[in-house]
Amino acid sequence: MSGLSFDADDQVRWEPSADEIRRLGHRVVDLVADHLAGLPDQPVFRPFPNRTARELLAEDLPATGESAELILDRISEQVMPYPFGNGHPRFAGWVNGPPVVLSVLVEALAAALDPSVAGGNHAATYVEHQTLNWLKDLIGFPREGMGLLVSGGSAATIVALAVARHRASDGASRDTGLVQDARPLVVYTSEQGHSAIAKAVELLGIGGDNLRRLPVDADWQLRPDALEDSISTDVAAGRVPMAVAVSAGTVNTGAIDPLLEVRAICDRFGGWMHVDGSYGAPAILDERYRDALTPLALADSVALDAHKWLYVPYDAGAVLVRDAALMRASFSRVASYVREGDDPDGVTWLPWFSEFGFEQTRAFRARKVWSALRLHGRDGYARSIARDCRLAGHLAALAEDHPELELVAHNLSVVCLRYVVAGLAAQTLGDLNRAVLRDVQLGGRAFVPSTELDGRFVLRACFINPRTTAADVEAIAEEIVAAGRRATKLGGSGPSRPCGG
Numbered sequence: 001m002s003g004l005s006f007d008a009d010d011q012v013r014w015e016p017s018a019d020e021i022r023r024l025g026h027r028v029v030d031l032v033a034d035h036l037a038g039l040p041d042q043p044v045f046r047p048f049p050n051r052t053a054r055e056l057l058a059e060d061l062p063a064t065g066e067s068a069e070l071i072l073d074r075i076s077e078q079v080m081p082y083p084f085g086n087g088h089p090r091f092a093g094w095v096n097g098p099p100v101v102l103s104v105l106v107e108a109l110a111a112a113l114d115p116s117v118a119g120g121n122h123a124a125t126y127v128e129h130q131t132l133n134w135l136k137d138l139i140g141f142p143r144e145g146m147g148l149l150v151s152g153g154s155a156a157t158i159v160a161l162a163v164a165r166h167r168a169s170d171g172a173s174r175d176t177g178l179v180q181d182a183r184p185l186v187v188y189t190s191e192q193g194h195s196a197i198a199k200a201v202e203l204l205g206i207g208g209d210n211l212r213r214l215p216v217d218a219d220w221q222l223r224p225d226a227l228e229d230s231i232s233t234d235v236a237a238g239r240v241p242m243a244v245a246v247s248a249g250t251v252n253t254g255a256i257d258p259l260l261e262v263r264a265i266c267d268r269f270g271g272w273m274h275v276d277g278s279y280g281a282p283a284i285l286d287e288r289y290r291d292a293l294t295p296l297a298l299a300d301s302v303a304l305d306a307h308k309w310l311y312v313p314y315d316a317g318a319v320l321v322r323d324a325a326l327m328r329a330s331f332s333r334v335a336s337y338v339r340e341g342d343d344p345d346g347v348t349w350l351p352w353f354s355e356f357g358f359e360q361t362r363a364f365r366a367r368k369v370w371s372a373l374r375l376h377g378r379d380g381y382a383r384s385i386a387r388d389c390r391l392a393g394h395l396a397a398l399a400e401d402h403p404e405l406e407l408v409a410h411n412l413s414v415v416c417l418r419y420v421v422a423g424l425a426a427q428t429l430g431d432l433n434r435a436v437l438r439d440v441q442l443g444g445r446a447f448v449p450s451t452e453l454d455g456r457f458v459l460r461a462c463f464i465n466p467r468t469t470a471a472d473v474e475a476i477a478e479e480i481v482a483a484g485r486r487a488t489k490l491g492g493s494g495p496s497r498p499c500g501g
């Protein structure tokens, strides 16, 4: 298959034949199969070679088109061997999981239909509504609420807090903006709240100085007493408490803030409760976390990333908002070119998704989320999520038992730990663990990232991967110990003490 070709009259031969599409499609499917099935035999991570990067960046836009076969050769040689590790059984990085294979494949179907899901009376609109209903059902959120599939937790937070801002400013934020002499709006989160919350607050003109990052307790959860105190101080100073953005699974430690208590506080001062469940909301399916997460149903808005713990390929986030009319009022601006009648059997029947958020043209993200939800069902997800949590528990137990490891935090499927040597100063311990991190990440046998907790540099593992086994978890712990020994020159070339198993 080649790019555009022209006949003598400049007529374009645009479409490949069905046979050509099939031939090319089979090659793509082969690449997908080889990549996904071959992952366990590949290094977990290897950096993209500097030389190839330089060559890529120096290359000019091709003046004439290349054949599709050559382009796939390029992808096969230059791109596929250098993934970020996602999907490898020993990759426990950030909150990056493997893709549901069916969702990978149906991406091509969504792209083949290529609808803009701004709205309109076509299949993709209803598939998205159904998907949103199922996400609401998953967390017990009322179906009357409205939602959108968005790029991820960051976009979801912007949408949710924009609705909260609209309410707190009695709609003025849309017309006059947040003018200097008006009473400042204030947003509250814990010091463990995701940076997406801070970015949304800045972007929405609320101002970073009006984001209160409140202290957490020993379990890394927002302290309700600190929240109450902070709100009282702000009210006394004439500021307007706008929203509390709590976490249902912080990225650092998996902590779930006390949602029910925060709901009660929000009710007392009339504030908006936004729950960042981007990572942790699906853990409501695990009975150990059900009680803590049941109050998700009481939130004014929720962010939930299907591309995290529902294993859907990027990007697939969702925002759910309880008050559909308010959400519409916060964003609706219907351009004349779509305002055509209110006939349910017509083409442009309103409301459109684009009335509920900041994007007009929207991808058919629902296809891959809907397929994954159908494929695994509630029970499949419940088992897999519980299994991910058990694997994290296994790593936490290994860290607790091993004299050279220190367990720093553990909740949901996140574990924070350090390599420790008795008597080392904090700074030296931090440097040691930085060396361990680099060694593990570039060694290609396991992958964990890092974070900081209470000023301590720690390694962090997050398990959202149905392919990972207990043996993989043990191998990750062994890699950390081996790297620690190499860094302290304690272990020499001798074998590390095995972890678990």
Ligand SMILES: Cc1ncc(COP(=O)(O)O)c(C=O)c1O
Pocket: 095, 151, 152, 153, 154, 155, 194, 196, 247, 249, 250, 251, 276, 277, 278, 279, 280, 305, 317
């Ligand atoms: C708890 C939490 N909130 C928000 C986000 C931001 O989500 P996204 O990266 O999908 O925009 C993340 C991403 O890791 C997260 O873990």
